[in-house]
Amino acid sequence: MTAAASSVLAACTDRQSVMAAHGSEAERIALLAIIVFAGAGVVMLVVVSALWLAVRGSAGQRAALAGERAIRIGGIAFPVITLTALLGYGLWLMRESLAIEARPALRIEVTGEQWWWRLGYRDRDGNTFAEANEIRIPVGVEVEFELRSADVIHSFWVPSLGGKLDMIPGRTNRLRLKADRPGVYRGQCAEYCGGPHALMALEIVALPQAEFDAWLSAGQRAASIPADEAARRGSELFLAAGCGGCHAVRGTAAEGTIGPDLSRVGERRFLAAATIPAGRGNLARFIADGQSLKPGNLMPPFRIFTPAELDALAAYLASLK
Template identity: 55%
Template sequence: MARSSIIDDVFSGLQSALAPAGPNASGIAELSWIMFAAAAVIFVVVMVFLAAAILLPPGRRGWLSGQGVVIAGGIVFPVVVLTALLVYGLALARTLVREDTPDTLRIHVIGEQFWWRVRYEREGEGDEIVTANEIHVPTGRPIRFLLTTRDVIHSFWIPSLAGKLDMIPGQTNGLTLAVERPGVYRGQCAEFCGGAHALMAFDVVAHAPADFAAWREAQLRRAVEPATPLLARGRELFLAAGCGACHAVRGTPATGSIGPDLTHVGSRRSIAAGSFPNNQGTLAGWIADSQHLKPSNRMPSFPVFSGEDLRAVAAYLESLK
């Protein structure tokens, strides 16, 4: 993602800890502002003493080196202030730890180089939903993220919703949060994980409960059948090229699990873990030369398609809403 785009995301609130949209992020922001304010007060006090030491005549500086000033400023003051901040921080941290309830939505997120595998646990009689790089959640409901990784250490961070939590191989860490209002919130891997680390983002799309139920119902369906000869040709080429060895498209012979599930890839906001907008052109570019667009990612480039065939494959993938 371009540097200017990242800056825009921060100041627009799309990816900013200063624009909290949930109780976890609000608590962290509150603690941060209190600590900034305390640091500012301490800075002003120190500057006053420094100015006095520099500007006062030598005969009037004696009190600055007195035993009482040293004990008060060097021992009592920092102990009292730091203890107060510590107690407040620990008390606030306890409020951020939430217990699961029967209404908690459980979502497994697996970090991979350099994308996110997302799996929703079954609810009732429904099947499991598997998607990638985009997490849809309802507002006003506890959400439990179960975080792990298949390769190196990653770090799961949604600045507007919660603090960072590491994803460690062989271990599952839990993060429970809630989202207060609908919107799109950008997340990012916050732990260096290899060459394409900076291009490992994701979107959290928060819906009103009814809209989330509609999204979930749509995700449970199999891939749509091609509606035109061009799309049918694209599916044929997709399967013939062996794409199904790495990717799954439910309702077709493609059942791979190495790469992202593409059953509804056309409905996602972006491709390549938030690196590019999702449209036919970027899909075609990604298929033809993914290593140029996102070096170090695990998908090889496929420069074997003719222009017409590449357009057909990209059109087919775009149609998978």
């Protein structure tokens, strides 16, 4: 990763909030939320005022509230007009989200699995490659996400960029999002999917176009040969222990598809679906006993390694960028 990209990631981390909108879809949703809250406030004010008059008002005021006219206006006309206005405005405001536009500049496949995110990219030459959990997109470009599920119902939601959409087994749903500025946008599975559902998060990293193009073009690149002795020892252990049966590292004999692709795990900010910060220490801890860090995840603990071997494995994985 370049210094420019690193500075972008360090400076622009957004909280996971609908009101922290940094995409056109999210801005419309935030505005609609404000309008709905304001409308609800007006309705509550009218209801509380009527209640106060019913309790504290004069006999004439109480009689008027109990009359047929008040019931027709307050009980029928007012709700119909208010709800119709809010519904009509909401449909008009979100009309662009409902429109089908031309083919997107970038399409990313996202498959929800218990309890992580499998990603599929296609580079400029039409070659595909896999990533996991951390999604990278270019700034200012509308991206279409093809959403699928490999097991149960999940839901893809990045509040700062747009609305959520369910991922249903046997079906492909499509969601388009655009980031208006560089930054890191945290998301979450928004449909209870069992076990460590609350620990199934993700991040979308929006990079300047040139930075994204460089990252995308490197997608088919084979993993580099480890530069230091510990990492070299770790690469040997990785293959000898059978880690490649579940995980893939491009350009090596590790071609597993059960677990996340680890070809560039060393450049991710977090591990275990945005659960714990990345780093050699947490890599070693997760290999030895991932259940203590993310209870219920499907990777068994590997207590067969000595501390030195764990450090070597972590050094190797941290070098994969």
